[in-house]
Amino acid sequence: xxxxxxxxxxxxxxxxxxxxxETICEMLKKKGHYDLSxxxxxxxxxxxxxxGIRKCLYDKIDYIVVMPYFLYPGMKLKESVKQCAKLCYDMxxxxxxxxxxxxxxxxxxxxxxRVNQVKSRMNLTFENKDCHLLVxxxxxxxxxxxxxxxxxIDKLLPIFKSVDFCFLELDNPDIQQGVRxxxxxxTGNLIVVPYFLHEGAHVKRDVRVExxxxxxxYGKRDIYITTHLGSGEELVEAMVERARExxxxxxx
Numbered sequence: 001x002x003x004x005x006x007x008x009x010x011x012x013x014x015x016x017x018x019x020x021x022e023t024i025c026e027m028l029k030k031k032g033h034y035d036l037s038x039x040x041x042x043x044x045x046x047x048x049x050x051x052g053i054r055k056c057l058y059d060k061i062d063y064i065v066v067m068p069y070f071l072y073p074g075m076k077l078k079e080s081v082k083q084c085a086k087l088c089y090d091m092x093x094x095x096x097x098x099x100x101x102x103x104x105x106x107x108x109x110x111x112x113x114r115v116n117q118v119k120s121r122m123n124l125t126f127e128n129k130d131c132h133l134l135v136x137x138x139x140x141x142x143x144x145x146x147x148x149x150x151x152x153i154d155k156l157l158p159i160f161k162s163v164d165f166c167f168l169e170l171d172n173p174d175i176q177q178g179v180r181x182x183x184x185x186x187t188g189n190l191i192v193v194p195y196f197l198h199e200g201a202h203v204k205r206d207v208r209v210e211x212x213x214x215x216x217x218y219g220k221r222d223i224y225i226t227t228h229l230g231s232g233e234e235l236v237e238a239m240v241e242r243a244r245e246x247x248x249x250x251x252x
Contacts, residue, residue: 190221
């Protein structure tokens with residue numbers, strides 16, 4: 001029986017995002033032993049969801065594991081799953097919908113790893129217990145997305161001196177409010193983590209613009225910014241785990 005895994009991403013025009021998704025799909029095919037591993041987008045640019053499903057059909061796939069590549073169970077994720085389920089039904093191809101990455105232990109572990117990486121890169125010798133952490137998420141109008149984000153944040157509290165969070169858009173506190181709060185905590189090393197899967201426009205430009213604006217307003221201070229969560233082996237392992245969960249529950 002031939003099987004495929006279809007990664008559904010929100011969509012971006014940034015070449016770094018496309019490169020990351022290509023890498024992820026290559027690793028998924030190998031680690032998950034899939035006959036086809038490909039991606040599609042909910043919006044912004046093709047290939048869109050219908051094109052991704054048709055690619056699986058052309059490859060004579062018997063069933064698709066749909067992997068929603070989202071950090072939050074928000075509106076975008078729900079829309080992508082809804083579209084995919086309907087299209088697969090209409091095209092008469094079996095789809096197994098995997099859970100997203102939210103609530104996975106990997107997420108807090110990745111944040112700690114990104115912090116340790118920036119410390120190593122900058123030759124910073126302080127311990128995490130002496131570090132203030134500010135995690136910047138995208139933000140969503142969907143309450144379930146915020147609950148999932150706060151779940152991950154709470155897991156970090158015992159590791160750092162303090163942990164705060166804020167959002168780029170759609171929710172509060174915004175970045176201005178987040179920076180003001182953490183600066184009021186007083187002196188101490190401050191590390192900022194962009195809680196994003198891709199190095200898209202938000203990470204490359206929007207977050208940095210808002211951070212610089214907040215620091216100009218509330219006081220200059222040295223901060224250390226980690227890389228985004230990225231597309232490494234840990235993420236792929238978590239995606240394979242999510243895929244196996246749904247595959248193991250259904251008799252094909």
